[in-house]
Amino acid sequence: MLNIDLHIHSLHSGHAYGTIYDIMEEASKKKMKMIAITDHGPSLTGSAPETHFLMGARAPKEHKGVKVLWGCEANIINEQGDLDISEEIIKKLDIILVQTHLPTPYKDLGKEKNTEAMIRCFKKYPIHIFSHPNFISYDYDFEKVCESACENNILLELNLATLGKTRNNKTNFIYLKKMIEIARKHNKKIIINSDAHFLSEIGDDSILKEYWEELDLSEDIIINNYQDELLEFLRSKNE
Secondary structure, eight states, rough: OSSSEEEOOGGGGGSSSOHHHHHHHHHHHTTOSEEEEEOOOOTSOOOHHHHHHHGGGSSSSEEEEEEEEEEEEEBBTTOOOOBBSSSHHHOOOOOOEOOOOOOOOOOOOOOHHHHHHHHHHHHHHHOOEEOOOSSSSSSSOOOHHHHHHHHOEEEEEEEEHGGGGGGGHHHHHHHHHHHHHHHEEEEEEEEEOOOOOSSGTOOOOOOOOHTTTTTTGGGGGBGGGGGHHHHHHHHTTTT
């Protein structure tokens, strides 16, 4: 069980099923230390409007001993690498995750330009986590983008929701191994998150047992194990 899970969706994402208070209560029952509620950005069909994220400054920061972060899994929406959340929203959030999703306004530009759009985004915004790098909507240069994330001090995510999908997708698994190699090369840690859409998924890392050795994972590369280091990382990105 994860003590820290910084990628959780509420019913405000449009396709998840717990309220914010349900999520906080579940994390408390599981004796977790820290969670982040990270609903999809407003450009994803069915997701929360901008007003949802603007309430971040007033959102609960603690619940029964669990530290609560207010965030967004924002979407890259164009070739310039722009996100679907404004600077005003960014200032009110504790944590920002980024990826491309379907359906959003983003149009497939081909591998080279998709890669460039993602790198522009990394350079433009105070992003904390590049979510599920191995599970993508559009083709891009995986190694080049993960390298850029490390160079811009963005955590690469080992996403537990997509990990199970590697069983029948060898390419996805190869991507995960490469991601971990790139993090080690840059002397960076990765973050493990559930990407929970149901309460039962929050903090559940049981699937890791199947893949631990094959992915060449080690406790020292997982930033979830270093709460003080993670908090300092978050603080530094938000200055």
